[in-house]
Amino acid sequence: MSKGKVAVITGASRGIGKSIALALAGQGAKIVAVDLDLAAVEAVVQELKAVGAEAVGVVGNVTLAVDAEKMVDVAVQSFGRVDILVNNAGITRDGLLVRMKEEDWDAVLTVNLKGAFLCTKAVSRVMTKQRFGRIINIASIVGQMGNAGQANYCASKAGLIGLTKSNARELARRNVTVNAVAPGFIATAMTDALPEKAREELTGQIPMERLGTPDDIANAVLFLAAERSGYITGQVLGVNGGMYM
Ligand SMILES: NC(=O)c1ccc[n+]([C@@H]2O[C@H](COP(=O)([O-])OP(=O)(O)OC[C@H]3O[C@@H](n4cnc5c(N)ncnc54)[C@H](O)[C@@H]3O)[C@@H](O)[C@H]2O)c1
Numbered sequence: 001m002s003k004g005k006v007a008v009i010t011g012a013s014r015g016i017g018k019s020i021a022l023a024l025a026g027q028g029a030k031i032v033a034v035d036l037d038l039a040a041v042e043a044v045v046q047e048l049k050a051v052g053a054e055a056v057g058v059v060g061n062v063t064l065a066v067d068a069e070k071m072v073d074v075a076v077q078s079f080g081r082v083d084i085l086v087n088n089a090g091i092t093r094d095g096l097l098v099r100m101k102e103e104d105w106d107a108v109l110t111v112n113l114k115g116a117f118l119c120t121k122a123v124s125r126v127m128t129k130q131r132f133g134r135i136i137n138i139a140s141i142v143g144q145m146g147n148a149g150q151a152n153y154c155a156s157k158a159g160l161i162g163l164t165k166s167n168a169r170e171l172a173r174r175n176v177t178v179n180a181v182a183p184g185f186i187a188t189a190m191t192d193a194l195p196e197k198a199r200e201e202l203t204g205q206i207p208m209e210r211l212g213t214p215d216d217i218a219n220a221v222l223f224l225a226a227e228r229s230g231y232i233t234g235q236v237l238g239v240n241g242g243m244y245m
Contacts, residue, residue, distance in 0.1 A: 062115030184240025
């Protein structure tokens with residue numbers, strides 16, 4: 001349980017990030033919701049408050065070190081500490097390798113990988129002092145398997161898994177755990193873009209015969225964020241309906 005814990009969630013205004021924020025709030029955590037857009041951040045904070053949560057919003061871009069520092073500062077000013085960081089913000093810029101633009105490579109690596117590095121770096125100074133922390137990186141099944149048309153995205157998520165393991169080794173003696181959740185294909189705005197035929201083909205490859213839901217991912221995050229999960233670190237928890245084992 002995460003009652004009374006303070007959780008910073010990036011990309012919290014919709015999709016998986018929003019489900020994670022609501023799930024942690026449901027356990028009594030105080031939420032710092034980070035996203036790019038003021039209106040979206042305000043909307044999710046309202047939603048969190050409506051279910052009785054203590055929540056603040058931060059308009060921030062994970063690719064900027066100053067914004068990463070800002071989200072940690074807001075958490076400490078508002079709630080006195082930071083117990084949980086969920087590096088969830090992520091983007092795709094899909095395309096076959098030969099047609100992939102250099103700027104699409106850079107954009108995806110910068111948000112998905114550098115963003116997690118900057119936020120983890122900012123929060124680790126507080127968590128190591130506290131001698132408590134739970135850092136959870138939202139990776140992807142395709143970071144484990146690869147996927148045609150997603151070289152940039154798969155590389156960023158495979159990199160995020162490497163970052164998870166290195167940070168886990170560095171922070172373990174301060175009682176800060178670092179783990180990754182690797183979702184399979186989850187029904188969100190990111191996968192809504194798939195054509196119907198591609199979606200059917202995809203579902204055929206999933207032993208559970210369905211896409212996942214954002215709540216499936218949020219449940220895995222709740223497990224890793226719990227105080228009692230403190231001996232689990234450097235792990236990648238696949239939540240993919242059996243698609244990759
Ligand atoms: N949907 C899936 O099937 C799936 C599968 C595996 C992994 N994931 C991962 O889960 C995470 C959430 O995915 P989703 O499907 O909810 O996506 P989404 O596009 O619905 O939400 C992503 C959120 O991140 C925010 N964001 C993007 N760039 C940002 C930045 N620079 N700074 C701050 N916020 C930023 C967006 O504004 C958005 O609110 C991502 O890391 C994604 O790669 C998703």
